[in-house]
Amino acid sequence: MKELSVFERCRGIPAMEAARGEGLELKPRGSRHWANCPLHGEKTPSIMFDEKGRWHCFGCGRGGDAVALLSALRGITPLQAARLLAEGRPVPPPDLRAAQRGRALKLRARADQWYSTQWDLACRETREAEEMMAAFVPGTTAFCQALARRAAAELRLDTLTRLDPKERLQAAMAQETQ
Numbered sequence: 392m393k394e395l396s397v398f399e400r401c402r403g404i405p406a407m408e409a410a411r412g413e414g415l416e417l418k419p420r421g422s423r424h425w426a427n428c429p430l431h432g433e434k435t436p437s438i439m440f441d442e443k444g445r446w447h448c449f450g451c452g453r454g455g456d457a458v459a460l461l462s463a464l465r466g467i468t469p470l471q472a473a474r475l476l477a478e479g480r481p482v483p484p485p486d487l488r489a490a491q492r493g494r495a496l497k498l499r500a501r502a503d504q505w506y507s508t509q510w511d512l513a514c515r516e517t518r519e520a521e522e523m524m525a526a527f528v529p530g531t532t533a534f535c536q537a538l539a540r541r542a543a544a545e546l547r548l549d550t551l552t553r554l555d556p557k558e559r560l561q562a563a564m565a566q567e568t569q
């Protein structure tokens with residue numbers, strides 16, 4: 392069987408993962424994530440990460456996949472960027488690869504689905520808590536409860552962003568078997 396090229400090995404890596412690896416701060420807005428663009432310098436996020444794992448900067452118009460992002464951020468060639476990204480991804484032995492790919496895709500979709508549901512829930516929880524905080528007088532029990540609710544939801548969001556793909560899948564499976 393033919394060996395996968397270094398670019399093929401990077402194909403499944405979401406741009407967001409490369410962004411995180413480079414220390415970009417990702418901010419949720421709606422169902423997507425955004426980051427400030429270090430390529431043109433700014434204070435409000437212009438880079439959008441989509442569901443397909445790609446990125447686009449509305450400020451400077453650049454975009455593409457994880458390889459393009461790393462290449463742009465580090466000022467290195469796409470090949471150098473692809474090599475760096477692929478290094479973090481061990482390649483399974485060829486005979487297992489085909490059988491595993493179908494299964495891996497399914498598992499990944501499940502983990503992604505779980506993640507986005509959890510994310511939306513926690514975002515909604517944050518919003519609701521903030522609406523309650525705005526409606527109640529600071530210092531009252533109701534206000535403090537809303538404050539605690541928001542803190543819990545923010546902690547949840549924070550925890551979610553720290554999960555790597557494997558941990559996401561574990562969490563998704565754990566929830567399904569409950």
Ligand SMILES: [Zn+2]
Pocket residue numbers: 428429430431432437448449450451452453
């Ligand atoms: Zn930009």
